[in-house]
Amino acid sequence: MNKHPTISRSTLHEPTRHDSGPKHVSGSAEYIDDMIEPAGTMHAYLALSTKPHAEIVAIDYAAVKAAPGVIGVLTAEDIPGENDVSPSHKHDEPIFAAGKVHFWGQPLFAVIAETRDQARRAAHLAKVKYKDLPFALDVRAAQAAGGQLVTEPLKLERGDVAAGFEKSPRRVKGSVTIGGQDHFYLEGQIAMAVPGEDEDVTVYSSTQHPSEVQLMVAHVLNSQQHAVTVNVRRMGGGFGGKETQGNLFAVVAAIAAKKWNRACKIRPDRDDDMTATGKRHDFVVDYDVGYDETGKIQAVDAVYGARAGFSSDLSGPVTDRALFHADNAYWYPAVRVRSEPLYTNTVSNTAFRGFGGPQGMMACERWIEDIAYDLGRDPLDIRKANFYGTDSENVTPYHQVVEDNVIHRVVDELEQSSDYQARRKAILEYNAGSAILKKGIALTPVKFGISFTATWYNQAGALVHIYKDGSIHLSHGGTEMGQGLYIKVAQVLADAFCVGLDAIKIMATSTGKVPNTSATAASSGSDLNGMAAWDAANQIKARLVTHAAKLYQCDEAAVEFVRGGVQAGEQFVEFAELIASAYLNRVQLSAAGFYQTPKIHWDRATGRGHPFYYFAYGASVSEVTIDTLTGEYVVDRVDILHDVGRSLNPAIDIGQVEGGFVQGMGWLTTEELVWDDKGQLRTKAPSTYKIPVASDVPPIFNVRLAEWSVNKEPTIGRSKAVGEPPFMLAMSVVEALSMAVASVADYKIAPRLDTPVTPERVLMGCERLKREARG
Known part of the structure; x- marks a missing residue:
């Protein structure tokens, strides 16, 4: 009993393989489209507009409803609650276009059929009559049309910019166009909803933000969040494209599931996915920079015009973040930078790895190059x-x-x-x-x-259970999109309890386990969820220390977690043995951890x-x-x-x-x-x-x-x-x-x-x- 066992698996700070790595390469990793569908599962498919900006004069659904296998058609009128999936307070992103379309590819309605192929084919059979309206597709066109904004711009300013230019012996003015980017995740957008009793619905969604999907589904169904459970085991890539863009697909599946009381799944083809979902914002940055003969910058004045698309989505925070990184690694004695998130008749752009930061940096590297x-x-x-x-x-x-x-x-x-x-x-x-x-x-x-x-997103929760045999159940609010978050948080927990990784069971992210989760984004997944899991572990460890000190008659200060167990004074106790005795002595072996990032604030x-x-x-x-x-x-x-x-x-x-x-x-x-x-x-x-x-x-x-x-x-x-x-x-x-x-x-x-x-x-x-x- 006094001999310390050898722990074969690595823990914190060690190069450890991805927990799903073998499953990825063998094809055994389960994604939503791999799940066994409940009997009677329906399939949904979106019908998309073929105009960039137009009034919808009329839609004839007769051919759609008569198509083989069609169960029904979902339109804006079929939504029990709010026809909106916008993550912003502006509520400006309808699920289905109502009266007007704002971009080529905007969803008009959804077909529900017995098979995916039947739904997909029927979605193209509607006869839509439009009345064309003027449209603007890019930053310069939007500026020329008057520069309508989709959300409030931001200005950052420090120092005397006019004086900085006045004392600059050299000056360069210019503009740079920085292109957008499609997320091109290997697993496209997908969701499956399974109805339950009363208002209940369980949604399997490929999303980086389960709590937002939960909120959107509740609003759309005119129910409360406690009736909606969102589960995410893994995504086949996200890169920001599944922070808000999964909302649409989850709510369509949920509406159909509750309307017909049957499970419903929706998965678009790649071309429809790319057409109907947002991308990295492309920018045109106009700049004016003053500098001296040594190349030292004295003043910067720049405007960051962004193709935001037809609705606000995350364009406000993305263009804010571009300004936050307009400096990259450089100090400006005087600086004024302004954002211009512009309305365009294109899909509403969204989060993408870096969240506007890369565009801000590329602009400043341009004027460094000019100098x-x-x-x-x-x-x-x-x-x-x-x-x-x-x-x-x-x-x-x-x-x-x-x-x-x-x-x-x-x-x-x-x-x-x-x-x-x-x-x-x-x-x-x-x-x-x-x-x-x-x-x-x-x-x-x-x-x-x-x-x-957005300061309030800098929080996370975790739920840790230890079972009687010493095995550990880990849940937290972060999602796994291939980046290795799950294995890192598991390493944190294994390190905290001084056990091997094989003792940790990584559970799917679920709003039923950890509520009010933040999106897995802003590079903060490990920081937030790792600390939340660590907090939960420390709560349980404190109870175990008290128990061990009492059981082995030593001071609590003499109880130490070591590899494979606990050293209580002169006595080494294996972890599983300690847990078994703790259970028999009615020690709580579960904890909800929480973490909020300190020091940060923003006005x-x-x-x-x-x-x-x-x-x-x-x-x-x-x-x-x-x-x-x-x-x-x-x-x-x-x-x-x-x-x-x-x-x-x-x-x-x-x-x-x-x-x-x-x-x-x-x-x-x-x-x-x-x-x-x-x-x-x-x-x-x-x-x-x-x-x-x-x-x-x-x-x-x-x-x-x-x-x-x-x-x-x-x-x-x-x-x-x-x-x-x-x-x-x-x-x-x-x-x-x-x-x-x-x-x-x-x-x-x-x-x-x-x-x-x-x-x-x-x-x-x-x-x-x-x-x-x-x-």
């Missing part, structure tokens, strides 16, 4: 000259003091380890002797604030506060080769150093850095969204929308975590968030492509490439610079 080419300097020199420092040079545009700045160390270390200076010199020599192929290299930083800027009206608990940092070096005759290019090598604090799971975190970089590279280089002049999205399938594939991964891809980093704030395990920050590391690819293009004009003209930097844009950029160089 460098104007002064004939390496852009890295301009970046270093403007990094946040200490004392007065550490205040953000939103008046938060940067207290944990490590960007100098990260960049210096990566510059050395990647041999950046020698490689840049060799590339300059190569380009001088190569007429067709040109190379580029760039090193870019990332500073990313961690926390929801949107004044543009001041401390919205972020801490910052995560990183840097990347990318090297590229372009063909100036075709515009084609390859990313030859990437080096990354990223700060995750003390990593909870280095294997998972490195995977997040690698995946985030590649996804960011796709956003910035290949993933182009195109609407035609009729308002229809044309890039709505893998045949027309190019995400990165295995062959796009750089052949030399060196990724390291900053092992010396420890979060100064008391986060779980002193770790830092890793979900979103690595996404922005891909900015170095754009900057490297810019250098390669600039070489055709001897680096004397800023290339000003809009994103995505497709081969076409590389080719056109080369031709434009050649013309400008000739005069």
